[in-house]
Amino acid sequence: MSQTHTRVSLAYQDLSELPMEFMLKYGDWLDELDLTYNRISDLRFLTHFPLLNTLIIDHNSIQSHAKFPRMHELRTLWLNHNGISNLGVFINSIAKSCPKLKYLSMMNNDAAPSYFNGGTYQQYVDYRQYVISQIPSLEILDDKCINKEERKEAEKIYQRAILQSTRRAKRHGAGSVESPPTMENLDTSIVEFFRPRRRALSMPGLMLKF
Template sequence: MFITLVTLLEEVKDILKLHGQMLNTLLKNDSMPIMAIPDGVVFPLANVEDVIAMNEKCSDPEFMSAVVAMVGDIGGSSLEDATRRMMKFLMVPELQRHNELAATFNTHSQSCAIKHRQQDTLEVLDLSYNLLEENPALLGGLEKLSTLILDFNNYNSHVKFPYMPSLTALWLNKNKISNLPIIVEEICSKFPNIRFLSMMNNEAAPSYFNGGSLTQYVDYREYVISQIPSLEVLDDTEVQEKERELARKTYRMQRIREGSRKRKELHR
Protein backbone atom coordinates (compact mmCIF):
# COMPACT_ATOMS: atom_id res chain seq x y z
CA MET A 1 0.00 0.00 0.00
CA PHE A 2 3.01 2.29 0.44
CA ILE A 3 4.31 1.73 -3.09
CA THR A 4 2.52 4.80 -4.48
CA LEU A 5 4.20 7.04 -1.91
CA VAL A 6 7.62 5.54 -2.65
CA THR A 7 7.01 6.00 -6.37
CA LEU A 8 6.03 9.60 -5.67
CA LEU A 9 9.32 10.15 -3.83
CA GLU A 10 11.24 8.59 -6.73
CA GLU A 11 9.55 10.98 -9.16
CA VAL A 12 10.32 13.94 -6.96
CA LYS A 13 13.96 12.93 -6.64
CA ASP A 14 14.20 12.61 -10.43
CA ILE A 15 12.84 16.14 -10.75
CA LEU A 16 15.33 17.44 -8.21
CA LYS A 17 18.26 15.79 -9.96
CA LEU A 18 17.32 16.47 -13.55
CA HIS A 19 16.12 20.05 -13.28
CA GLY A 20 18.16 21.41 -10.39
CA GLN A 21 15.06 22.49 -8.51
CA MET A 22 16.95 22.05 -5.27
CA LEU A 23 19.20 24.98 -6.14
CA ASN A 24 16.19 27.27 -5.90
CA THR A 25 15.04 25.88 -2.56
CA LEU A 26 18.41 25.33 -0.91
CA LEU A 27 17.89 28.06 1.66
CA LYS A 28 14.33 27.14 2.57
CA ASN A 29 13.57 26.07 6.12
CA ASP A 30 10.72 24.14 7.67
CA SER A 31 8.76 27.29 8.48
CA MET A 32 8.51 28.50 4.89
CA PRO A 33 5.30 27.73 2.96
CA ILE A 34 5.20 25.36 0.00
CA MET A 35 2.78 25.05 -2.88
CA ALA A 36 -0.90 24.69 -2.04
CA ILE A 37 -2.09 21.19 -1.18
CA PRO A 38 -4.49 19.80 -3.83
CA ASP A 39 -8.15 19.63 -2.85
CA GLY A 40 -9.09 16.56 -0.88
CA VAL A 41 -5.62 15.98 0.59
CA VAL A 42 -4.56 16.31 4.21
CA PHE A 43 -0.89 16.02 5.10
CA PRO A 44 0.76 14.54 7.01
CA LEU A 45 -0.90 11.17 6.61
CA ALA A 46 -1.71 9.85 10.07
CA ASN A 47 -2.58 6.18 9.63
CA VAL A 48 -2.81 3.27 7.20
CA GLU A 49 -6.34 4.28 6.19
CA ASP A 50 -4.99 7.66 5.05
CA VAL A 51 -2.35 5.89 2.97
CA ILE A 52 -4.95 3.68 1.29
CA ALA A 53 -7.08 6.72 0.47
CA MET A 54 -4.03 8.51 -0.95
CA ASN A 55 -3.20 5.50 -3.14
CA GLU A 56 -6.68 5.65 -4.66
CA LYS A 57 -6.44 9.39 -5.37
CA CYS A 58 -2.99 9.04 -6.92
CA SER A 59 -4.46 6.79 -9.62
CA ASP A 60 -5.56 10.07 -11.24
CA PRO A 61 -2.51 11.31 -13.26
CA GLU A 62 -3.41 14.97 -12.81
CA PHE A 63 -3.77 14.56 -9.07
CA MET A 64 -0.47 12.66 -8.90
CA SER A 65 1.31 15.40 -10.87
CA ALA A 66 -0.06 18.06 -8.53
CA VAL A 67 1.18 16.20 -5.46
CA VAL A 68 4.61 15.61 -7.04
CA ALA A 69 4.94 19.30 -7.88
CA MET A 70 3.88 20.29 -4.37
CA VAL A 71 6.27 17.90 -2.59
CA GLY A 72 9.08 18.75 -5.02
CA ASP A 73 8.90 22.35 -3.86
CA ILE A 74 9.99 21.39 -0.34
CA GLY A 75 13.68 21.22 -1.25
CA GLY A 76 16.62 20.60 1.06
CA SER A 77 20.36 21.08 1.45
CA SER A 78 21.06 17.77 -0.29
CA LEU A 79 19.11 14.99 -1.98
CA GLU A 80 19.23 12.96 1.23
CA ASP A 81 18.04 15.94 3.28
CA ALA A 82 15.26 16.64 0.77
CA THR A 83 14.05 13.03 1.00
CA ARG A 84 13.97 13.26 4.80
CA ARG A 85 12.00 16.51 4.69
CA MET A 86 9.55 15.13 2.14
CA MET A 87 8.91 12.10 4.35
CA LYS A 88 8.35 14.39 7.33
CA PHE A 89 5.82 16.39 5.33
CA LEU A 90 4.01 13.36 3.91
CA MET A 91 3.38 11.37 7.08
CA VAL A 92 3.58 11.47 10.86
CA PRO A 93 6.68 9.96 12.54
CA GLU A 94 4.76 6.90 13.75
CA LEU A 95 3.77 6.06 10.19
CA GLN A 96 7.31 6.66 8.93
CA ARG A 97 8.57 4.09 11.39
CA HIS A 98 5.99 1.55 10.32
CA ASN A 99 7.79 -1.71 9.49
CA GLU A 100 5.87 -2.16 6.27
CA LEU A 101 7.04 1.20 4.97
CA ALA A 102 10.67 0.48 5.84
CA ALA A 103 10.54 -2.88 4.11
CA THR A 104 8.80 -1.42 1.08
CA PHE A 105 11.26 1.42 0.67
CA ASN A 106 14.29 -0.87 0.94
CA THR A 107 13.06 -3.89 -1.01
CA HIS A 108 10.75 -2.37 -3.60
CA SER A 109 12.27 1.02 -4.39
CA GLN A 110 14.01 -0.61 -7.36
CA SER A 111 10.78 -2.05 -8.71
CA CYS A 112 8.90 1.22 -8.13
CA ALA A 113 11.45 3.16 -10.15
CA ILE A 114 11.54 0.55 -12.91
CA LYS A 115 7.77 0.11 -13.12
CA HIS A 116 7.38 3.80 -13.82
CA ARG A 117 9.49 3.51 -16.96
CA GLN A 118 9.50 1.33 -20.06
CA GLN A 119 11.50 -1.77 -19.20
CA ASP A 120 12.14 -2.70 -22.81
CA THR A 121 13.65 0.70 -23.72
CA LEU A 122 15.27 1.91 -20.47
CA GLU A 123 18.96 2.71 -21.01
CA VAL A 124 19.89 4.73 -17.91
CA LEU A 125 18.77 3.95 -14.35
CA ASP A 126 19.71 5.92 -11.23
CA LEU A 127 18.89 4.25 -7.89
CA SER A 128 21.16 6.41 -5.74
CA TYR A 129 20.32 7.41 -2.15
CA ASN A 130 17.97 4.48 -1.52
CA LEU A 131 19.84 2.58 1.24
CA LEU A 132 19.70 -0.50 -0.99
CA GLU A 133 21.54 -3.61 0.16
CA GLU A 134 19.71 -6.60 -1.31
CA ASN A 135 20.86 -8.23 -4.55
CA PRO A 136 19.37 -6.25 -7.47
CA ALA A 137 17.92 -9.25 -9.29
CA LEU A 138 15.07 -7.13 -10.71
CA LEU A 139 17.53 -5.44 -13.05
CA GLY A 140 17.95 -8.61 -15.08
CA GLY A 141 14.86 -7.80 -17.14
CA LEU A 142 16.30 -4.52 -18.46
CA GLU A 143 17.79 -5.82 -21.67
CA LYS A 144 18.84 -2.41 -23.03
CA LEU A 145 20.20 -0.88 -19.83
CA SER A 146 23.62 0.63 -20.53
CA THR A 147 24.18 2.83 -17.46
CA LEU A 148 23.45 1.84 -13.86
CA ILE A 149 24.02 4.33 -11.01
CA LEU A 150 23.94 2.90 -7.48
CA ASP A 151 25.74 5.64 -5.54
CA PHE A 152 25.15 6.18 -1.81
CA ASN A 153 23.60 2.81 -1.01
CA ASN A 154 24.61 -0.05 1.31
CA TYR A 155 25.91 -2.62 -1.17
CA ASN A 156 28.91 -4.65 0.03
CA SER A 157 31.55 -6.68 -1.77
CA HIS A 158 29.32 -9.76 -1.95
CA VAL A 159 26.48 -8.17 -3.91
CA LYS A 160 25.23 -10.42 -6.72
CA PHE A 161 24.19 -8.77 -9.96
CA PRO A 162 22.23 -10.39 -12.78
CA TYR A 163 24.05 -11.04 -16.04
CA MET A 164 23.76 -7.84 -18.09
CA PRO A 165 25.76 -7.81 -21.35
CA SER A 166 24.20 -4.49 -22.38
CA LEU A 167 25.70 -2.58 -19.43
CA THR A 168 28.71 -0.39 -20.25
CA ALA A 169 28.75 2.00 -17.26
CA LEU A 170 28.45 1.19 -13.55
CA TRP A 171 28.58 3.68 -10.67
CA LEU A 172 29.05 2.22 -7.15
CA ASN A 173 30.38 5.29 -5.35
CA LYS A 174 29.94 5.57 -1.58
CA ASN A 175 28.75 2.07 -0.73
CA LYS A 176 30.20 -0.47 1.71
CA ILE A 177 32.57 -2.32 -0.61
CA SER A 178 35.69 -3.50 1.22
CA ASN A 179 36.99 -6.53 -0.71
CA LEU A 180 38.34 -5.50 -4.11
CA PRO A 181 39.01 -8.94 -5.69
CA ILE A 182 35.50 -10.17 -4.89
CA ILE A 183 33.66 -7.18 -6.32
CA VAL A 184 35.91 -7.03 -9.39
CA GLU A 185 35.29 -10.70 -10.11
CA GLU A 186 31.54 -10.11 -9.86
CA ILE A 187 31.74 -7.14 -12.22
CA CYS A 188 33.84 -9.10 -14.72
CA SER A 189 31.48 -12.05 -14.79
CA LYS A 190 28.20 -10.11 -14.91
CA PHE A 191 29.11 -7.09 -17.08
CA PRO A 192 31.34 -8.39 -19.91
CA ASN A 193 31.12 -5.15 -21.91
CA ILE A 194 31.73 -2.65 -19.14
CA ARG A 195 33.77 0.40 -20.14
CA PHE A 196 33.13 2.92 -17.38
CA LEU A 197 33.41 2.03 -13.69
CA SER A 198 33.41 4.24 -10.61
CA MET A 199 33.83 2.97 -7.03
CA MET A 200 35.07 6.08 -5.26
CA ASN A 201 34.60 6.48 -1.51
CA ASN A 202 34.61 2.76 -0.82
CA GLU A 203 37.12 1.06 1.46
CA ALA A 204 38.19 -1.16 -1.43
CA ALA A 205 39.01 1.90 -3.56
CA PRO A 206 41.63 3.91 -1.61
CA SER A 207 42.16 7.47 -2.82
CA TYR A 208 42.43 11.03 -1.56
CA PHE A 209 38.66 10.89 -0.96
CA ASN A 210 38.97 8.41 1.90
CA GLY A 211 42.51 8.87 3.18
CA GLY A 212 44.27 6.35 0.94
CA SER A 213 47.93 6.87 0.05
CA LEU A 214 49.22 7.42 -3.47
CA THR A 215 50.75 3.94 -3.47
CA GLN A 216 47.44 2.37 -2.45
CA TYR A 217 45.60 4.35 -5.12
CA VAL A 218 48.03 3.25 -7.85
CA ASP A 219 47.85 -0.39 -6.74
CA TYR A 220 44.06 -0.22 -6.75
CA ARG A 221 43.93 1.17 -10.26
CA GLU A 222 46.48 -1.31 -11.60
CA TYR A 223 44.59 -4.25 -10.16
CA VAL A 224 41.17 -3.21 -11.50
CA ILE A 225 42.56 -2.30 -14.93
CA SER A 226 44.46 -5.60 -15.17
CA GLN A 227 41.32 -7.59 -14.37
CA ILE A 228 38.92 -5.61 -16.59
CA PRO A 229 40.77 -4.99 -19.88
CA SER A 230 37.74 -3.32 -21.47
CA LEU A 231 37.78 -0.37 -19.05
CA GLU A 232 38.16 3.06 -20.61
CA VAL A 233 37.51 5.15 -17.50
CA LEU A 234 38.02 4.15 -13.86
CA ASP A 235 36.53 6.48 -11.27
CA ASP A 236 37.22 10.03 -12.45
CA THR A 237 40.25 9.25 -14.61
CA GLU A 238 40.62 7.89 -18.13
CA VAL A 239 42.69 4.72 -18.48
CA GLN A 240 45.83 5.53 -20.45
CA GLU A 241 47.45 2.92 -22.67
CA LYS A 242 50.72 3.13 -20.71
CA GLU A 243 48.81 2.55 -17.48
CA ARG A 244 47.02 -0.42 -19.01
CA GLU A 245 50.29 -1.98 -20.16
CA LEU A 246 51.94 -1.44 -16.76
CA ALA A 247 48.96 -3.00 -14.99
CA ARG A 248 49.08 -5.98 -17.33
CA LYS A 249 52.79 -6.54 -16.70
CA THR A 250 52.54 -6.03 -12.94
CA TYR A 251 49.81 -8.58 -12.39
CA ARG A 252 51.16 -10.99 -14.98
CA MET A 253 54.40 -11.11 -13.01
CA GLN A 254 52.43 -11.52 -9.79
CA ARG A 255 50.55 -14.49 -11.23
CA ILE A 256 53.84 -16.04 -12.34
CA ARG A 257 55.34 -15.62 -8.87
CA GLU A 258 52.25 -17.09 -7.22
CA GLY A 259 52.29 -20.04 -9.61
CA SER A 260 55.95 -20.66 -8.88
CA ARG A 261 55.35 -20.50 -5.12
CA LYS A 262 52.47 -22.98 -5.34
CA ARG A 263 54.56 -25.42 -7.41
CA LYS A 264 57.36 -25.28 -4.82
CA GLU A 265 54.88 -25.96 -2.02
CA LEU A 266 53.54 -29.00 -3.88
CA HIS A 267 57.03 -30.48 -4.23
CA ARG A 268 58.01 -30.10 -0.59
Protein backbone atom coordinates (compact mmCIF):
# COMPACT_ATOMS: atom_id res chain seq x y z
CA MET A 1 0.00 0.00 0.00
CA SER A 2 1.39 3.41 -0.89
CA GLN A 3 1.45 6.18 1.65
CA THR A 4 -1.03 8.25 -0.41
CA HIS A 5 -3.83 6.09 1.04
CA THR A 6 -5.19 7.16 4.40
CA ARG A 7 -7.79 4.44 5.12
CA VAL A 8 -6.99 0.98 6.41
CA SER A 9 -9.33 -1.81 7.50
CA LEU A 10 -8.16 -4.52 9.88
CA ALA A 11 -11.70 -5.68 10.54
CA TYR A 12 -12.47 -9.35 11.24
CA GLN A 13 -8.83 -10.22 11.99
CA ASP A 14 -9.33 -11.61 15.53
CA LEU A 15 -6.70 -9.18 16.82
CA SER A 16 -6.14 -8.51 20.52
CA GLU A 17 -3.47 -5.94 19.67
CA LEU A 18 -2.03 -4.31 16.57
CA PRO A 19 1.21 -5.72 15.13
CA MET A 20 4.18 -3.49 15.85
CA GLU A 21 5.31 -3.58 12.22
CA PHE A 22 1.91 -2.24 11.17
CA MET A 23 2.10 0.66 13.63
CA LEU A 24 5.65 1.54 12.62
CA LYS A 25 4.79 1.45 8.91
CA TYR A 26 1.49 3.36 8.95
CA GLY A 27 1.26 5.16 12.28
CA ASP A 28 2.69 8.53 11.27
CA TRP A 29 0.31 9.20 8.39
CA LEU A 30 -2.83 7.08 8.80
CA ASP A 31 -6.00 9.06 9.46
CA GLU A 32 -8.80 6.45 9.21
CA LEU A 33 -8.67 3.02 10.85
CA ASP A 34 -11.36 0.34 11.05
CA LEU A 35 -10.88 -2.38 13.69
CA THR A 36 -14.42 -3.79 13.71
CA TYR A 37 -14.89 -7.33 15.05
CA ASN A 38 -11.62 -7.90 16.87
CA ARG A 39 -10.74 -8.53 20.53
CA ILE A 40 -9.03 -5.23 21.38
CA SER A 41 -9.30 -3.93 24.95
CA ASP A 42 -6.14 -1.85 25.40
CA LEU A 43 -6.10 1.47 23.56
CA ARG A 44 -2.54 2.53 24.30
CA PHE A 45 -1.56 1.62 20.74
CA LEU A 46 -3.31 4.84 19.62
CA THR A 47 -0.22 6.81 20.65
CA HIS A 48 1.31 5.55 17.40
CA PHE A 49 -1.39 7.30 15.30
CA PRO A 50 -1.08 11.05 15.97
CA LEU A 51 -3.00 12.06 12.81
CA LEU A 52 -5.93 9.68 13.24
CA ASN A 53 -9.25 11.46 12.72
CA THR A 54 -11.57 8.42 12.37
CA LEU A 55 -11.50 5.29 14.54
CA ILE A 56 -14.09 2.54 14.14
CA ILE A 57 -13.73 -0.09 16.84
CA ASP A 58 -17.18 -1.68 16.95
CA HIS A 59 -17.59 -5.21 18.33
CA ASN A 60 -14.43 -5.36 20.42
CA SER A 61 -13.66 -5.70 24.14
CA ILE A 62 -13.44 -2.05 25.20
CA GLN A 63 -14.40 -1.57 28.86
CA SER A 64 -15.36 1.48 30.90
CA HIS A 65 -11.85 2.13 32.25
CA ALA A 66 -10.08 1.94 28.88
CA LYS A 67 -7.74 4.92 28.64
CA PHE A 68 -7.38 7.01 25.51
CA PRO A 69 -4.11 8.82 24.88
CA ARG A 70 -4.31 12.46 23.87
CA MET A 71 -5.77 12.49 20.35
CA HIS A 72 -5.80 16.03 19.01
CA GLU A 73 -7.05 15.14 15.52
CA LEU A 74 -9.76 12.59 16.30
CA ARG A 75 -13.17 13.69 14.98
CA THR A 76 -15.08 10.41 14.60
CA LEU A 77 -15.20 7.58 17.15
CA TRP A 78 -17.41 4.49 16.83
CA LEU A 79 -17.56 2.16 19.83
CA ASN A 80 -20.78 0.26 19.17
CA HIS A 81 -21.18 -3.18 20.75
CA ASN A 82 -18.46 -3.11 23.38
CA GLY A 83 -18.40 -3.67 27.14
CA ILE A 84 -18.79 -0.08 28.35
CA SER A 85 -21.02 0.02 31.43
CA ASN A 86 -19.86 3.08 33.42
CA LEU A 87 -20.81 6.16 31.44
CA GLY A 88 -19.23 8.74 33.75
CA VAL A 89 -15.78 7.13 33.81
CA PHE A 90 -15.68 6.50 30.08
CA ILE A 91 -16.98 9.88 28.92
CA ASN A 92 -14.65 11.69 31.31
CA SER A 93 -11.70 9.97 29.63
CA ILE A 94 -12.91 10.83 26.13
CA ALA A 95 -13.64 14.45 27.03
CA LYS A 96 -10.08 14.92 28.27
CA SER A 97 -8.35 13.02 25.48
CA CYS A 98 -10.33 14.00 22.36
CA PRO A 99 -10.90 17.78 22.41
CA LYS A 100 -12.08 17.97 18.78
CA LEU A 101 -14.47 15.00 18.74
CA LYS A 102 -17.55 15.65 16.60
CA TYR A 103 -19.16 12.23 16.04
CA LEU A 104 -19.45 9.63 18.79
CA SER A 105 -21.41 6.39 18.52
CA MET A 106 -21.82 4.08 21.54
CA MET A 107 -24.93 2.11 20.59
CA ASN A 108 -25.49 -1.29 22.21
CA ASN A 109 -23.25 -0.65 25.19
CA ASP A 110 -24.77 -1.02 28.66
CA ALA A 111 -23.81 2.60 29.39
CA ALA A 112 -25.88 3.82 26.43
CA PRO A 113 -29.50 2.86 27.24
CA SER A 114 -31.94 2.83 24.35
CA TYR A 115 -34.85 0.88 22.94
CA PHE A 116 -32.36 -1.55 21.39
CA ASN A 117 -30.91 -2.76 24.71
CA GLY A 118 -33.86 -2.52 27.05
CA GLY A 119 -33.55 1.09 28.16
CA THR A 120 -36.52 3.40 28.61
CA TYR A 121 -37.04 6.58 26.64
CA GLN A 122 -36.19 8.70 29.70
CA GLN A 123 -32.95 6.79 30.25
CA TYR A 124 -32.06 7.37 26.61
CA VAL A 125 -32.74 11.11 26.93
CA ASP A 126 -30.67 11.38 30.11
CA TYR A 127 -27.80 9.44 28.54
CA ARG A 128 -27.73 11.86 25.63
CA GLN A 129 -27.95 14.90 27.87
CA TYR A 130 -25.04 13.75 30.01
CA VAL A 131 -22.75 13.00 27.07
CA ILE A 132 -23.64 16.25 25.31
CA SER A 133 -22.98 18.27 28.46
CA GLN A 134 -19.51 16.74 28.87
CA ILE A 135 -18.26 16.97 25.26
CA PRO A 136 -19.02 20.48 23.94
CA SER A 137 -17.46 19.82 20.52
CA LEU A 138 -19.86 16.93 19.77
CA GLU A 139 -22.22 17.38 16.79
CA ILE A 140 -23.64 13.86 16.37
CA LEU A 141 -24.26 11.28 19.10
CA ASP A 142 -25.08 7.77 17.91
CA ASP A 143 -27.50 8.12 15.00
CA LYS A 144 -28.86 11.57 15.81
CA CYS A 145 -27.59 15.12 15.31
CA ILE A 146 -27.40 17.41 18.33
CA ASN A 147 -29.48 20.55 17.87
CA LYS A 148 -29.20 23.83 19.75
CA GLU A 149 -32.21 23.14 21.94
CA GLU A 150 -30.91 19.74 23.04
CA ARG A 151 -27.47 21.16 23.84
CA LYS A 152 -28.93 24.04 25.81
CA GLU A 153 -31.15 21.71 27.84
CA ALA A 154 -28.26 19.32 28.53
CA GLU A 155 -26.00 22.11 29.75
CA LYS A 156 -28.76 23.53 31.94
CA ILE A 157 -29.63 20.20 33.57
CA TYR A 158 -26.09 19.08 34.33
CA GLN A 159 -24.90 22.49 35.43
CA ARG A 160 -27.74 22.48 37.96
CA ALA A 161 -26.91 18.93 39.08
CA ILE A 162 -23.25 19.79 39.57
CA LEU A 163 -24.11 22.92 41.55
CA GLN A 164 -26.40 20.89 43.81
CA SER A 165 -23.72 18.28 44.35
CA THR A 166 -21.14 20.97 45.18
CA ARG A 167 -23.43 22.61 47.75
CA ARG A 168 -24.15 19.25 49.36
CA ALA A 169 -20.44 18.47 49.59
CA LYS A 170 -19.76 21.83 51.24
CA ARG A 171 -22.52 21.28 53.81
CA HIS A 172 -21.15 17.86 54.78
CA GLY A 173 -17.48 18.71 54.70
CA ALA A 174 -16.93 22.33 55.64
CA GLY A 175 -13.27 23.26 55.43
CA SER A 176 -12.30 20.28 53.29
CA VAL A 177 -11.22 20.49 49.65
CA GLU A 178 -13.63 18.69 47.33
CA SER A 179 -12.80 17.28 43.93
CA PRO A 180 -14.83 18.64 41.01
CA PRO A 181 -18.15 16.77 40.78
CA THR A 182 -18.40 14.05 38.17
CA MET A 183 -21.07 11.60 37.09
CA GLU A 184 -19.94 9.35 39.93
CA ASN A 185 -20.92 11.73 42.75
CA LEU A 186 -24.10 13.28 41.36
CA ASP A 187 -27.51 12.49 42.78
CA THR A 188 -28.43 8.81 42.95
CA SER A 189 -31.53 9.55 40.90
CA ILE A 190 -29.35 10.76 38.04
CA VAL A 191 -26.76 8.01 38.20
CA GLU A 192 -29.51 5.36 38.28
CA PHE A 193 -30.27 6.03 34.63
CA PHE A 194 -26.85 4.76 33.62
CA ARG A 195 -26.68 1.45 35.42
CA PRO A 196 -25.92 -1.57 33.18
CA ARG A 197 -28.81 -2.78 31.03
CA ARG A 198 -29.18 -6.05 29.19
CA ARG A 199 -27.84 -6.23 25.66
CA ALA A 200 -29.93 -7.00 22.59
CA LEU A 201 -29.96 -6.56 18.82
CA SER A 202 -26.83 -6.77 16.70
CA MET A 203 -25.85 -3.97 14.34
CA PRO A 204 -23.02 -4.41 11.79
CA GLY A 205 -20.15 -1.93 11.71
CA LEU A 206 -18.91 0.08 8.76
CA MET A 207 -16.39 -1.64 6.51
CA LEU A 208 -13.64 0.51 5.04
CA LYS A 209 -11.71 -0.56 1.96
CA PHE A 210 -8.06 -0.08 1.09
